[in-house]
Amino acid sequence: MQARLSSLPVWCPPYSKTKKDPITGEDVYCICKKQDTGELMVGCDGCDDWFHFSCMRIPIKYQKLVASFYCPYCQAGITGMDKSEAEEKTVEDETGDAIKVRKTLWKKKCRLEDCYEPCTERSKYCSRQHGKEFLQEVLSKLDISGLNVGESVDKEAFVKTLIQQNDRDDFQSFIRAGQSEFIDKDVPKSLDNQLYESLIANDRKVNELINQQSIIETGTLPKAKERVELLEKYIDWISQVNIKFNEDQNSSGTTDENSSSKIDKGGKKSKKKKGLKTKPKKRICGYISNFTELPSSVDKFVEEYELHKDDGLTTLQSVCIKTRCIKHSEWSSMLLDRYLQEVELAERHQERIQLLLQTRKRQLHIQYYEKVTKKQS
């Protein structure tokens, strides 16, 4: 805590405990230790002492803007520390850092230059009157000579037309004009049809992006999803074939336990159950270059396999039937990963195009409004 406290300003004398004049016995206040002469004073929120505006070097005109005041001694942590820490903490939590260092806080001043009244709630002005005055001042400073409007056009009328260019002639849409959602909305075509055609409807970049979007939506994404499905179907087929092999081999009843699919979705081999006295399970590689159509039915395939078992073939119906195939190891999981990645990337690309489209449209809309305003004025 100590480290955070600022030291006393140069103009402030060191703290003295004197509260009463030693000669007259009257109460003394402030850093100047003088009696109350009716000069304007401000109460410290830390130590409850009173201080002159002049001694604190605060202009008198700021008197209504003080939100909370701390005297230099409280700011330096010399006084006011005896107040319970708990109280202080609650204040900290509400307003954050500003209070931690015990600084004088100010209210927001009215936007009108010479007015030192605090603003009313949810306003930038102390009163409606001052709001009007401020805007009138702004209007008087507005220079529209560069916009080819002609001398005759009244400034006030000009600003009004600007406001009324929104699609709906209401105050709410005027408020939204500066917000980003406004610019993302479709612009009113009717303002200038020709300009709309040339600027927005025929923008190459936008059309290109929309094109890309439709390619992904109708082509890439469904295709990739379809491939994932087909591959999963094929993997299922292969695992059924492998189950069948094991059934045939261990014609005893132990097969049920082993029949869990050997190639699961992740492609990891399910671990052999230890302790069972079954023969090592047989599993063919199953790699096929074109998996879109399933080979013959499981039973038929197994039959055929039994027939050609000893021929030394490596492929049957273009399916790799090596039992220990290093070359094609993990082919199914790899392929699945590839297609899943394709799906994921296509989806991500979709998002990206959306964002680019939004950004581009925003740019165009701004251009459109700018050009329309120029023309109309």
Next chain:
Amino acid sequence: MNLLLQDPFSVLKEYPEKLTFTLENPLRTECLEFSTCGNYLALGCSNGDVVIYDMDTLRPITVLGSESGAHVRSVQSLSWSPDGRYIITGSRDWCVKLWDLNKPERPYRETLFEGPIWNCKWLDAENLRCVATVSEEDHVFMIDFNHETPIIHQIRIEEDIESNKGHVLTCCVNPNFPDVIITGTSKGWLSLLKIDNHQMDNNAFTFSSLYSTKIVNSNIKDIIISQNGDRLAVNSSDRTIRQYAVQMSEDLKFVTVDLEHRYQDVINKLQWNCIFFSNGSAEYLVASTHGSSTRELYLWETGSGTLVRVLEGAEEELMDINWNFYNMCIASNGFESGYVYIWSIVIPPKWSALAPDFEEIEENIEYQEKEDEFDQVGELEQQHELIQAEEVPIDLTTKERYDVRGNDLLRQDFVIPMDYQRILLMHSKK
């Protein structure tokens, strides 16, 4: 600092000596290669991504395949085209992909094999041809990326089919004769093959064997060839690197391959992970060792076969090596963390070179004035001398053709375009 002002002996050092940077690549690096002029470093990662680092800022600037088509298994091999515009990558996901760095978001062309790729090398970058070796295949594949769907030619030599030479594990291309490739097999056969293209038909190729010999009884893991094509080094799994002198006549009728040196780790008998030659006639050979106990790169002089330097500083076993001769950097990736260690030449600044009259001294010495040092010279004479000195024309505009090491300075890397979209996306995610 200006090159002319630097100590010529340190500038001209022939190999890097000090570990200067570590790129903490969060994706485990599996293989790496500098672009030709050393402006970029491409890292092939274990998750299939290829990240390109900028060597000036040492920051990643692009990831290949950010939109689609990145590899899904670790990248085994990658290679830059000499102009720096294209990269080919071979991966364990059975794909060889060609990337155009003008559009790095997706592969330019790709082709699928029936097994994991061991390595891929450029054969003829102008025509987008490359060669690749695939796991458990007896032949090298030539890929012609010039077509929309790349054409794969199996480099099959009739006489090889009878004599079982094992699977081809590695290959490289002779820089002098770009139609000659050198292959190494799992049974220790070293072969030189020639590719003939019939001019009439662009897609018809015939292949012939120039030279074939069994040099070792184990796998040939890697073959490298020097820039001038005279030296060959073979890394095999019998823990030996063999260095050969290669001589080929112009018409390729006579090919001789003579053993020059063998490099072995006599004490620990370790295998070598990767080997790399220095530039030109390959005066140096650098190698990384297998096993967690070693963390160094060994550098031999190839003429005498003596170990001249051990590059230290890495904290783990090193795998792939790449040496760039423009910026004189050796990069190698660590096995455990996948970080990339870069050794380069550190040139001590020699500030006295800025004022040639001054000399750096260790201690104060009393100055002895020379006889004519402060003599008054006739003003006219002095003026004359000054004018004469000024009249020597100084050429400030012509660029030098070669740098001190004989690298061609006219050659320039392709500049990877800035990806503005990505910046936009990054902002949108904040």
